[in-house]
Amino acid sequence: MRKIIITISLLIIAAFATAWLYFNNISSSxxxxxxxxxxxxxxxxxxxxxxxxxxxxxxxxxxxxxxxxxxxxxxxxxxxxxxxxxxxxxxxxxxxxxxxxxxxxxxxxxxxxxxxxxxxxxxxxxxxxxxxxxxxxxxxxxxxxxxxxxxxxxxxxxxxxxxxxxxxxxxxxxxxxxxxxxxxxxxxxxxxxxFKGESFSSVRNKNAIANLYINYPNLAPFLAGFSKKDKPAETENLKTFPAFSSLNINYQKNAFMFSGITELEQKGSYPALFLNQQSGKCTLLDLVPFDAASYLFYLVSNQQTFQQDLNALFEKRKERNKKNSQLQNISQRHSINIEKEFPLVLGKEFGCIQVASGNKIGIIKTNNTGRLSFILSTISTPINSKISRFDDSDILYYHLGDPFKGFRRPYYAIIENHLLVSNSMQALHGFLQNYEEQNFLSRTDRNLQFQQYLSNQGNIFYFLHNSNAKAVIKSYLNSKVNQQFKSDNFGWKNIYGISVQFSADKDKFFTNLYMSKIPELEDTNTQADSLLLDSLLK
Missing domain, CATH: 3.40.1000 (Protein Transport Mog1p; Chain A)
Structure with missing residues (x-):
C-alpha cells in the first residue's frame, strides 16, 4: 500500500512538473x-x-x-x-x-x-x-x-x-x-x-501564418516624408485616427487580405464616436461616381446618440461655445432653430468622395428630403436651378464632425434623398451629370470583381482607386519619388485599389483590409472602369 501511495505521488509530481515546464517554456517564448x-x-x-x-x-x-x-x-x-x-x-x-x-x-x-x-x-x-x-x-x-x-x-x-x-x-x-x-x-x-496601452501578446494572433500591424498616427509623418508639401492635408485623417491594428493574413493569389482588430489609443476621438453605434449596410457605395479617386464613408445606427457624443467631443475640444454661438446667430438671422431642426433630417450615412481632379464632394443621406430642402432654403442663396450655397459657415461640421471640416460655406444640391456639398461648383455639376447618366463605379466590371471580397456592412469605409487617383498621388508626392513610384521597380500600376473597413465591436473595431491587382476579366469594359488620366499626368 505504501509503495502504491509513493508511486501515485511521484506520478502526480511528475505530471505537475511536466505541465510547469511546458507552460514555463511557452511563457518564456x-x-x-x-x-x-x-x-x-x-x-x-x-x-x-x-x-x-x-x-x-x-x-x-x-x-x-x-x-x-x-x-x-x-x-x-x-x-x-x-x-x-x-x-x-x-x-x-x-x-x-x-x-x-x-x-x-x-x-x-x-x-x-x-x-x-x-x-x-x-x-x-x-x-x-x-x-x-x-x-x-x-x-x-x-x-x-x-x-x-x-x-x-x-x-x-x-x-x-x-x-x-x-x-x-x-x-x-x-x-x-x-x-x-x-x-x-x-x-x-x-x-x-x-501598441500604446496594450501588450503585444494581447493583440497578436500567434496562430496566424502571417500578421500585419499598423500604427495609423505614425503613417501620417511617414507619408508626409515623401510629399512635396510642407503640411500635406491628405495625412490629416490619419493624424486624427489614434489607433493601431493587429491583422492576420488570409491567402488569395492576387490580393492582400487581412482581417483582425483595431484598438483606439484614446477613446475621446472622432472615430471613437462610432464604437457606440451598430454596424449596418452602406448604401452610399452605390452612388460613387466612376471617376472617384477615393472615398471615406461613415454609418451610424442612432443619430441622436451620435449627436450627443459629438457634442461631448466638441466640449472636450473646447469648441462647444463657438458652436453654440454660431448656431444661435444663424437662428436669430434666419428665424429658424437650426440646432433643433437640422439633426432631425439627417440620415445614418455620410462621408466624402474625392474625384480624379482632386475636388472633394460631401454626401449625406437624409430621411426627409422635403423638410431638408425647406431648412436649407432658409439659410442659403440659390446659384442656379440645381445648386445653392450656404450663407453661414461650419453648419455641417457642427452636426456631422470631422469629415465636413473642410466644407465651410459649400455649394450644395439635393438628389432624391441625398444632400451633396462641395467647394467647387464644377465638381457638383460633374457628380450630377454622372448621376443622371448612371455612371457609377459600382457598375464597372472590375469594381464588381473587387467588391465581391468585401462586406457592405460596417461603420467606417475607406477606398482608394489606384488608376483614378494618379493625378491626386502625383500632386502629393515629391517629383523624384513619383517617378520611382511609377517606374518598373514597383508594380503599383498593376494594383486596382485598396479598401479598409471598420465595424464596431464593443470597445474595438473589427477590421478588414483588402488590396488587389487589377482583375483579369475577358469582358471588362476598360473605358467605363478607369479614366484616361494620362493627360492629367503630363
Whole structure:
C-alpha cells in the first residue's frame, strides 16, 4: 500500500512538473517574442510578421504582390538575405521556426528602408554565434564593437552592405546601419512603443501564418516624408485616427487580405464616436461616381446618440461655445432653430468622395428630403436651378464632425434623398451629370470583381482607386519619388485599389483590409472602369 501511495505521488509530481515546464517554456517564448517586438523603433508605422517555416514559403512562392509593393530593389535584397541566412544550412538552425518581423522606417527625406528583427532562445543564440563564424568563411564580414555589442557588416558581391547584430536574444538586421543602431538603443527601453496601452501578446494572433500591424498616427509623418508639401492635408485623417491594428493574413493569389482588430489609443476621438453605434449596410457605395479617386464613408445606427457624443467631443475640444454661438446667430438671422431642426433630417450615412481632379464632394443621406430642402432654403442663396450655397459657415461640421471640416460655406444640391456639398461648383455639376447618366463605379466590371471580397456592412469605409487617383498621388508626392513610384521597380500600376473597413465591436473595431491587382476579366469594359488620366499626368 505504501509503495502504491509513493508511486501515485511521484506520478502526480511528475505530471505537475511536466505541465510547469511546458507552460514555463511557452511563457518564456512569448516573453522573448514580445521583447523582440519592442526592439522595433517607435516610429514604425507598418510591421509584417511571419514564422520562418517551410509552409509559409510554399504558400507564397508564386505570390508577386510583395515585390509590387516593396519594389524590385528591396525584394532582391530580401531574396539575397533569405539565401544567405534562412536557406543557408549553417544559419538555418538559428532562425528555424523563429518569428521574423519586417518594419518600415523613413531613413531620410524621400527615403525608407526595412528593419528585420527575430527573437532567439538561448539554444538559437548559441547556434547564431556559431553560424556567424561559418559565414565569415563564405562572405566578407567586418565587425566592430559599439556599447559593448558586436555589430557585423556583410558585403555582397554587388557591394550592397547588410548590417546585423545579436543583442539580448534578439537578431537585428538592415541594409541601413542607422536603423540597426536605433533598434539597439530601443532594446534597452522597456517602455511600450507600438501598441500604446496594450501588450503585444494581447493583440497578436500567434496562430496566424502571417500578421500585419499598423500604427495609423505614425503613417501620417511617414507619408508626409515623401510629399512635396510642407503640411500635406491628405495625412490629416490619419493624424486624427489614434489607433493601431493587429491583422492576420488570409491567402488569395492576387490580393492582400487581412482581417483582425483595431484598438483606439484614446477613446475621446472622432472615430471613437462610432464604437457606440451598430454596424449596418452602406448604401452610399452605390452612388460613387466612376471617376472617384477615393472615398471615406461613415454609418451610424442612432443619430441622436451620435449627436450627443459629438457634442461631448466638441466640449472636450473646447469648441462647444463657438458652436453654440454660431448656431444661435444663424437662428436669430434666419428665424429658424437650426440646432433643433437640422439633426432631425439627417440620415445614418455620410462621408466624402474625392474625384480624379482632386475636388472633394460631401454626401449625406437624409430621411426627409422635403423638410431638408425647406431648412436649407432658409439659410442659403440659390446659384442656379440645381445648386445653392450656404450663407453661414461650419453648419455641417457642427452636426456631422470631422469629415465636413473642410466644407465651410459649400455649394450644395439635393438628389432624391441625398444632400451633396462641395467647394467647387464644377465638381457638383460633374457628380450630377454622372448621376443622371448612371455612371457609377459600382457598375464597372472590375469594381464588381473587387467588391465581391468585401462586406457592405460596417461603420467606417475607406477606398482608394489606384488608376483614378494618379493625378491626386502625383500632386502629393515629391517629383523624384513619383517617378520611382511609377517606374518598373514597383508594380503599383498593376494594383486596382485598396479598401479598409471598420465595424464596431464593443470597445474595438473589427477590421478588414483588402488590396488587389487589377482583375483579369475577358469582358471588362476598360473605358467605363478607369479614366484616361494620362493627360492629367503630363
Amino acid at each position: 512569448e516573453s522573448t517574442t514580445e521583447k523582440a517586438f519592442n526592439t522595433i523603433p517607435a516610429d514604425a508605422s507598418l510591421i509584417f510578421e511571419y514564422k520562418n517555416e517551410t509552409s509559409f514559403y510554399d504558400i507564397f512562392k508564386d505570390f508577386t504582390l510583395f515585390e509590387a509593393v516593396l519594389g524590385q530593389n528591396i525584394s532582391k535584397h530580401l531574396t539575397a538575405l533569405k539565401n544567405t541566412f534562412i536557406d543557408n544550412t549553417s544559419f538555418n538552425d538559428a532562425l528555424s521556426t523563429s518569428e521574423l518581423y519586417f518594419s518600415v522606417h523613413q531613413t531620410a527625406k524621400n527615403q525608407a528602408d526595412v528593419l528585420i528583427i527575430a527573437p532567439l532562445n538561448n539554444k538559437q543564440l548559441e547556434s547564431s554565434q556559431e553560424s556567424i563564424q561559418n559565414l565569415k568563411q563564405k562572405f566578407k564580414i567586418e565587425e566592430k564593437v559599439l556599447n559593448k555589442t558586436t555589430s557585423y557588416t556583410l558585403t555582397f558581391n554587388n557591394q550592397s552592405k547588410f548590417y546585423f547584430t545579436l543583442a539580448k536574444n534578439v537578431w537585428i538586421g538592415s541594409f541601413n546601419e542607422n536603423l540597426v543602431q536605433k533598434a539597439l538603443l530601443e532594446s534597452s527601453n522597456k517602455k511600450q512603443k507600438f
